[in-house]
Amino acid sequence: MAAWSPSSSAPFRRTSRTTSARKKPEGSVPERPSSLDLGTGADWQRVSPRYVVVEIVGTIVVGVIACAAAAAVWYLLELQWALYAGAGVALVTLVALILEPRRVRSIGYQLRQDDLLFRRGIMFQRFVAVPYGRMQLVDITRGPIARWLGLADLKLVTAAATTGVAIPGLTEADAESLRDRLVELAESRRAGL
Structure with a gap:
């Protein structure tokens, strides 16, 4: 951005100012990052090795x-x-x-402030962010082999078909506690709308 400099001999000479010199008004909305914040490796919850x-x-x-x-x-x-x-x-x-x-090691999820972030894939990675307020159904399914190993899949359904997420390979206790937590977060977000 260029501005007029009063000290110059030419009345319309422009000088450049850096963005760091500008002050933001109080109460302004912070700038959004240009890309999805994927967090650090320590934040990701992985599925069971079984x-x-x-x-x-x-x-x-x-x-x-x-x-x-x-x-x-x-x-x-x-x-x-x-x-x-x-x-x-x-x-x-x-x-x-x-x-x-x-x-299987590439599958993971994060519970963030406003959404659940899910990832999977080695060569072709997929990241899906599901806002808590948009969740319509949280379902647990168990196949015969997964049930024998004590595992379950957690399925999240939203109004948009492309954002439906299934988190496979959770232990049954983890799947149930995560389901309860997501239902609680979804209800609180929908109540705030």
């Missing part, structure tokens, strides 16, 4: 079914490409099994 077992079992089941289907097509219809497709599925399943522990 959730790796759930993911590995799911990957193996899908891989075995897909390989069996490709083998059946190859055996019954004698199509050579089905054999190659089955080998490709087996390779992809093996790579997925190797990456499962790292992928």
